Amino acid sequence: MEKSTITLTISLVMVALFTIAIISFSVGFANDNSAVINIADDPELSALSTETTTGLSDFKDDSEGTYSSILETTIEPGSDVAQSTGPFAITAGNIIGVTKNIIYLPYKKIFGSGSGFGIFFTTFMGFLVLIIGLLMYKTLRGNP
């Protein structure tokens, strides 16, 4: 699926926000109704929510610096491309750690922690990073 850099960044951030929302809703439902089975009893899911919140907070802080770098970007006369990829450093490279944590936990909970599917996850994350890099390059220079 072909995606632009902005669309990709929005998608990754929305996945992170949805993860926080669905875990918080489940924990809140259990607390409000005094449920016997509580999602908060699962330490990995609680840790994922905390890590995702921290990652999004870092994303919010770093986005201000990226905004400044975008404003300071200069394009030489006669050239229609930027000189560096600095303005795009925040887009997906910052949020990729959050996405990796989010995808890893469902994979571990459904498929288990065995090494049988390990190559699948490793390959998928490598592919995702490669696609993100190609999308940034395409945004700067056109079709790679």
Add this chain to the structure above:
Amino acid sequence: MIFLAYLYDLPNATEGVDAIVNQMTTGSFYWFVPMILFFTFCIVFIGGITRQRIRTGTADYSAWGIIASMTTLLPALLFSVQAGFIRLDWLVIVISLNILTAFWFFMDKKVTEV
């Protein structure tokens, strides 16, 4: 009249319907709740895709996936209120399914002009 022996132990029906279901899930039919959740997911996912395809000629698979997973989450949370219906790892799997379908849904969007 000849009365045949019961093939299974009759539940104690003096404490309400939820007690009967609880006895059934913890005793004779252990997979009742997971099958209910699986049925809920499939009936929404397959049914939604099928009807949308019939009406419009195409179907939004990722959207029906996230709708089906969130529809599955609601009875799973209701089952978690009382002990004996659902285990913690099953509820975690339902949450994980929500996260996976959300990832599929948000990544399955077309490119824009920017």
